[in-house]
Amino acid sequence: MLVFDRRAVRLHRDRAAPNFAHHDFLMREAAERLAERLADCRRDFACALDLGCHGGLLAPMLGRQVARLVQSDLSAAMLGRARGARVVADEELLPFAPASFDLVLSGMSLHWVNDLPGALLQIRQVLKPDGLFLGCMAGGATLAELRQALIEAEAEIENGASPRVSPFADLQSLAGLLQRAGFALPVADQETITVTYPDALALMRELRGMGETHAARARRKGLSRRTTLARAAERYAARFAEADGRIRATFQLLFMTGWHPHESQPRPLRPGSASTRLADALGAEERPAGEKAGPRGA
Numbered sequence: 073m074l075v076f077d078r079r080a081v082r083l084h085r086d087r088a089a090p091n092f093a094h095h096d097f098l099m100r101e102a103a104e105r106l107a108e109r110l111a112d113c114r115r116d117f118a119c120a121l122d123l124g125c126h127g128g129l130l131a132p133m134l135g136r137q138v139a140r141l142v143q144s145d146l147s148a149a150m151l152g153r154a155r156g157a158r159v160v161a162d163e164e165l166l167p168f169a170p171a172s173f174d175l176v177l178s179g180m181s182l183h184w185v186n187d188l189p190g191a192l193l194q195i196r197q198v199l200k201p202d203g204l205f206l207g208c209m210a211g212g213a214t215l216a217e218l219r220q221a222l223i224e225a226e227a228e229i230e231n232g233a234s235p236r237v238s239p240f241a242d243l244q245s246l247a248g249l250l251q252r253a254g255f256a257l258p259v260a261d262q263e264t265i266t267v268t269y270p271d272a273l274a275l276m277r278e279l280r281g282m283g284e285t286h287a288a289r290a291r292r293k294g295l296s297r298r299t300t301l302a303r304a305a306e307r308y309a310a311r312f313a314e315a316d317g318r319i320r321a322t323f324q325l326l327f328m329t330g331w332h333p334h335e336s337q338p339r340p341l342r343p344g345s346a347s348t349r350l351a352d353a354l355g356a357e358e359r360p361a362g363e364k365a366g367p368r369g370a
Contacts, residue, residue: 074186078146078164080287081184085126085147088283092127092153095281099126101265102179102208102325107133109206109327110177117175121198124163124181128154138175146181150283163191168198176205180325183209183240184287192253192330202334205255211262211324212242215279217312218304218321221272225304229297243326255330256337263325268318272308273301275321 088095107130118139122130125143127150134141144161145151151158161167163178163185176195185191195205243262250258269275279285312319331337 074289076184076186076287077289078162078184078186082146084280084285084287085145085283086149088281089127089147089149089153091281092150092283095278096126096129097267098265098282098284098323099180100129103130103133105263105325105327106130106177106179106206106208109329110134110137110175113204115204117204119173120175120177121168121173123161123166123176123178123195125154125158126150126179126181128156130177130179131156142173147283166194166198170197171200171203172198174200174203176203176207178205178207178209180208180210182207188241189249189252192249192255196254196330196332199332201332202336203332205328205330205332207328209326209328210240211326212240213264213322213324214240216322217308217319218272218275221304221308221311224307225300229300229303240324241326246326246328250328250330253330254333256333257329257331259329261327263327265323265325267321267323268314269321270318272305272319275319276301 103126116137116139120134120138120141122128122141122143125131125145127145128143131141131143131154140157142157142159143151143154144159145154146160146162148160151160159167163181164187176199178195182188182191192205195207199205243260246260247258250260269278276285308319309317314320
């Protein structure tokens with residue numbers, strides 16, 4: 073099922089590329105948090121891929137932990153801001169041979185792919201055995217305030233509502249998707265960033281500047297009515313303004329960690345292979361299932 077218009081995603085990034093440095097705070101924040109998680113790994117990587125590099129934000133944060141970095145992006149204009157080894161690549165159709173990389177990093181790019189399980193499978197395939205994947209993408213709570221204000225304003229002014237903010241994945245499904253893609257030791261967690269803006273229109277301009285405007289195939293074609301946008305800004309301010317009058321916007325970052333399987337990795341024991349009883353370890357009395365506890369000797 074095609075949810076996103078990949079051509080629109082590329083055009084949005086192309087348009088944002090010239091002035092991206094003025095609007096890159098969210099991508100930079102995600103890159104910094106990915107770099108911190110990688111540093112916790114305490115392991116060096118000979119060859120890594122930055123998938124969806126957004127102009128090369130992550131590269132200078134990796135230090136000596138990565139010997140060689142290949143950067144890719146769907147947008148040639150965005151990729152042109154990066155330095156070093158670069159290749160224009162679609163996250164939905166990776167042009168790399170199996171077992172090419174020891175590490176794959178992806179910051180704030182995978183929430184635009186139509187087939188996330190398929191993209192994760194391809195990432196696992198380009199990793200060498202015992203290779204690491206670290207990813208970050210927008211989650212379902214992202215821009216919840218903007219979504220609500222736009223829907224309410226459009227329903228009021230235009231007697232109907234169309235999708236205004238792209239759908240995002242949820243945390244509960246990510247670990248399962250990693251496991252389905254064949255990753256070992258899959259982990260998914262989240263962090264939330266709250267940012268304030270002068271008004272909702274300033275937030276919309278920021279999203280445009282970072283290349284993150286609506287790209288769902290079911291989005292409304294053509295320009296929005298000025299009266300609808302003005303009403304949305306009013307509703308946003310009424311519901312989500314801080315004490316100083318600025319409005320808040322929520323960005324949920326979902327983080328993924330997974331390893332290409334390797335025999336050296338820890339594995340769960342087979343059922344029934346334990347050599348110590350749990351009751352002994354807890355200092356408790358073991359009872360058959362369904363038997364109620366009662367006074368000893370009763």
